[in-house]
Amino acid sequence: MTLVTREGEPRRAARLRSGQLFLLPSAVIICVFVLYPIVQSFWMSLHDWSMFQAVHPFVGMANYAELLGDPRFWNALRNTAIFTVATVPVQVITGLLLAVVLSRASWWAVFLRSVYFFPVISSFATMAIVWRFLLSADVGPTASWLRAAGLVPIDFLHTTAWALPAIVLVSLWKNIGFTMVILVAALQDVPEYLNEAAVLDGANAFQRFVNVTVPSIRHALLFTSVIAVIASLQVFDQVYVMTRGGPLFHTETLVTYMYEQGFSEFRSGYAAAIAWVLFLLIMLVSLIQLRLFRYSDVD
Amino acid sequence: MAAAMALVVLLGAFMIFPFVWMLLTSFRTQQEIFSNPGNLIPAALNWSAYVEIWSELPFARLFLNSVIFAGGTTIISLLFDSLAAYALARLTFPGRTFAFYVVLATLMVPYQITLIPVFQTVFDLHWLDTYQGLIVPRATSAFGIFLLRQFFVTVPRDLDAAARIDGAGELRIYWSIMLPLARPALATLAVFHFMYNWNDFLWPLVITSSIDMRTLPAGLTLFGGQFVVEYAVLMAGATISLAPLAVAFLFAQRYFVQGIATTGIK
Numbered sequence: 001m002t003l004v005t006r007e008g009e010p011r012r013a014a015r016l017r018s019g020q021l022f023l024l025p026s027a028v029i030i031c032v033f034v035l036y037p038i039v040q041s042f043w044m045s046l047h048d049w050s051m052f053q054a055v056h057p058f059v060g061m062a063n064y065a066e067l068l069g070d071p072r073f074w075n076a077l078r079n080t081a082i083f084t085v086a087t088v089p090v091q092v093i094t095g096l097l098l099a100v101v102l103s104r105a106s107w108w109a110v111f112l113r114s115v116y117f118f119p120v121i122s123s124f125a126t127m128a129i130v131w132r133f134l135l136s137a138d139v140g141p142t143a144s145w146l147r148a149a150g151l152v153p154i155d156f157l158h159t160t161a162w163a164l165p166a167i168v169l170v171s172l173w174k175n176i177g178f179t180m181v182i183l184v185a186a187l188q189d190v191p192e193y194l195n196e197a198a199v200l201d202g203a204n205a206f207q208r209f210v211n212v213t214v215p216s217i218r219h220a221l222l223f224t225s226v227i228a229v230i231a232s233l234q235v236f237d238q239v240y241v242m243t244r245g246g247p248l249f250h251t252e253t254l255v256t257y258m259y260e261q262g263f264s265e266f267r268s269g270y271a272a273a274i275a276w277v278l279f280l281l282i283m284l285v286s287l288i289q290l291r292l293f294r295y296s297d298v299d
Numbered sequence: 300m301a302a303a304m305a306l307v308v309l310l311g312a313f314m315i316f317p318f319v320w321m322l323l324t325s326f327r328t329q330q331e332i333f334s335n336p337g338n339l340i341p342a343a344l345n346w347s348a349y350v351e352i353w354s355e356l357p358f359a360r361l362f363l364n365s366v367i368f369a370g371g372t373t374i375i376s377l378l379f380d381s382l383a384a385y386a387l388a389r390l391t392f393p394g395r396t397f398a399f400y401v402v403l404a405t406l407m408v409p410y411q412i413t414l415i416p417v418f419q420t421v422f423d424l425h426w427l428d429t430y431q432g433l434i435v436p437r438a439t440s441a442f443g444i445f446l447l448r449q450f451f452v453t454v455p456r457d458l459d460a461a462a463r464i465d466g467a468g469e470l471r472i473y474w475s476i477m478l479p480l481a482r483p484a485l486a487t488l489a490v491f492h493f494m495y496n497w498n499d500f501l502w503p504l505v506i507t508s509s510i511d512m513r514t515l516p517a518g519l520t521l522f523g524g525q526f527v528v529e530y531a532v533l534m535a536g537a538t539i540s541l542a543p544l545a546v547a548f549l550f551a552q553r554y555f556v557q558g559i560a561t562t563g564i565k
Contacts, residue, residue, distance in 0.1 A: 020392050022383060023386045025383070026444060029436070029439045030401075030405065030441070033420070033436040034441070035401070037413035037417050037420065038413060041415060041416045051418075051422065098310075101304070112308070114548075114552060117555070117556065118318065118545075119314055121498075122318075122544070123500065124498065124500065129520060139333060139336050139530060140336055141339070144337030173313070182559060182560055185556075234409060237500045272415055278411055279409055
């Protein structure tokens with residue numbers, strides 16, 4: 001039992017014990033499975049580290065130097081960049097337009113919002129199996145529908161030109177609802193009088209959208225863009241399940257390459273170096289986005 | 300504006316389509332799928348896929364593993380996260396601010412950085428391919444701590460001050476006052492954690508190696524990769540693995556949406 005002071009505060013010693021005790025389980029787990037691994041990861045990247053060997057020779061920056069000269073790394077980087085540029089703007093803009101149309105309280109708007117959000121709650125790996133089946137030229141429906149429409153049936157996931165676009169499409173399918181939900185929440189916080197004032201001033205729907213709606217949710221827009229970029233740079237599940245990085249490495253991304261190096265080739269040091277480059281890239285791109293936003297935010 | 304609405308409805312159909320197709324295909328026979336891939340509606344309601352899934356794969360085991368993994372991490376994480384969050388929000392002790400910023404900083408680091416060393420650690424602990432290996436590293440989340448701490452900070456101080464004057468210990472205050480108050484936040488976090496871990500692919504893929512320990516996404520993917528694929532069975536498996544979340548979504552949609560919407564306000 002703790003004794004109390006006049007203000008209802010527990011004795012200092014008891015408070016100290018409780019605070020640190022409460023924090024302990026989480027603190028231990030975070031130290032062992034987050035903080036220490038971060039340090040360990042960088043340490044690994046400076047060594048020729050294979051998990052099943054006892055000796056790990058120190059190689060300094062050799063892993064990073066090897067990355068710079070690794071054509072497969074640059075290919076993965078390029079694919080990841082293309083994927084991000086193709087996905088994020090479409091995802092954010094479509095999410096925004098959907099949010100504008102569907103942010104009312106009517107039953108059909110609520111229903112449609114649920115429909116758009118449903119892919120978000122599904123397992124991407126599992127739905128990627130379904131999509132792989134859908135897009136399959138042998139057993140999937142898309143080939144026969146293309147034929148029925150008089151077009152040439154395409155084996156999307158096995159055609160080098162179509163594999164990455166297919167992944168982009170599936171990723172958009174999965175994530176547009178996520179963006180939409182965040183922007184709907186932001187839109188619902190916008191006070192009505194802003195729009196009403198604009199209508200009184202004679203602004204049409206488009207002008208209202210550009211000059212009232214978008215500026216009032218710019219923080220949510222920035223947030224959702226940054227999140228979308230970070231997630232796109234980390235793309236893995238759908239690529240691994242649908243194409244394994246193929247055909248001919250045309251869909252190999254940074255994380256699938258890292259996974260292969262770390263868990264198939266067991267080159268942990270090299271994989272760790274890839275992870276740190278990815279981390280650097282994420283930080284860089286996020287900082288650039290935040291900076292750009294600050295310059296445009298002249299109020 | 301009618302054109303815009305038509306587009307929105309059409310796009311909505313595209314969103315739902317894979318799920319509808321997945322469900323309908325699970326009722327078709329293999330011959331039907333091969334001979335008529337473009338057909339949507341099954342010729343007859345063939346339930347055999349839903350029977351065969353349990354024998355073709357150790358599906359019951361996969362399902363159980365997902366329940367243990369997702370359920371276990373959610374429950375333990377709720378406990379540890381709320382304890383830590385309450386300590387960070389309410390109790391003063393040396394290093395409190397430092398600890399909070401450290402927790403925040405870990406949110407910035409992508410999981411790919413820690414994945415390989417954690418795999419090494421789990422391997423060294425002989426926890427590979429075990430439930431504890433799956434659950435313990437995930438038993439707390441910086442996101443959960445952050446979310447709950449922000450909530451606890453808003454609770455009026457009079458509540459715990461009054462309880463302390465009445466002689467209640469910190470644990471009592473946490474358990475009987477703070478936790479019940481935090482029920483909505485806890486519910487949102489629980490849904491978020493459960494959904495994330497139920498659907499997670501890479502982490503269980505890395506930690507488990509035997510088919511008996513796999514979770515649903517990893518198990519289904521491996522089955523789908525074999526040479527002769529029973530497509531209806533695969534679709535039945537996918538449908539069953541989606542079912543718990545789909546049902547929860549139908550009944551408690553706001554908890555799914557809330558978690559995601561409130562992160563935007565952060």
